[in-house]
Amino acid sequence: MGDVKFGRVHLLLIVVLFSICILPSATISQSMVVTDPIKYPLPSWPALCVLNGSFKVVIRAPSSATKWLFSITHNTINVKYDIGSFNGFYNSSSGLWTFYLQVPSNALEGLYSLRVSYVADGASYVYTQPKCVYVFKTYPGYLLIAHVSDTHLPYGADVIARAIYELNLIRPTIIVHTGDLADIDVIASAWDYAWSILFNGSSKIPILVIPGNHDHSGDDAANY
Incomplete structure (x- = not known):
């Protein structure tokens, strides 16, 4: 180190x-393609942002999706912040929505999970992406x-x-x-x-x- x-x-x-040198036995399974609708941010590719700044969210959802709701939950102290300020657009070629969410000014610094919900064709959808947003007070x-x-x-x-x-x-x-x-x-x-x-x-x-x-x-x- x-x-x-x-x-x-x-x-x-x-x-x-x-x-x-000698590999122990392991269980082998058929690989599967992961189809999580939240394409960004990911636990392996988190969004880095600051207070009052913004971060991008990309999600696969129908063009008819409405009533979007976003929130982030702190992973250490279990504090949740609803995100009321955001804007987004739909790309018909890719079938993806792109949103820009504003980080609440009172959010604590740390690592967060993201929750996304919307309504489409009479059904409600809720998705959670764990540990994918990190909020700094200011950029280091x-x-x-x-x-x-x-x-x-x-x-x-x-x-x-x-x-x-x-x-x-x-x-x-x-x-x-x-x-x-x-x-x-x-x-x-x-x-x-x-x-x-x-x-x-x-x-x-x-x-x-x-x-x-x-x-x-x-x-x-x-x-x-």
Whole structure:
């Protein structure tokens, strides 16, 4: 672990590299394409914004969708903020709605989950995207970036759990995982664990994830 300074950016390198000589048995399942209607922000690609600033939301929904409601819920203290100020438009070519939501001026700093609801064709729809919005009071003067790589889940489960625990104490600005999150892209337990520990678990820090060759070797990153 080292603290390397490049101008105004501090890079905290936490590189998890290990080789597996004898692989334990693992459950292999058929890969499935995830079709979450919220295309952005994502737990692996969070929106970063400031008080009174705005962030973008992209969601697949019918052109007839109305009565849109948005809220964000803090992941540490369970405080919810309804977002009353927003504007959006529908793209008929892509079938996607794009919205720009204004962050409430009284919001606390931290990581939030996003809740979206609307009405279309007489039915109500509600979707929640966990840990996908990070609110700063002001944009930081420097970045402390924690770099994690090559966890090869499920085999590196203990390593990444320990890394998240220690990073919650160090409190970097953001965590960047640069690939090979899973060892084999069709091991269901790897993705289940990644979701539970990175995106829906104890991490209090926004996480960006970039696929590696092990993460999309068989299905072109459909599991990602």
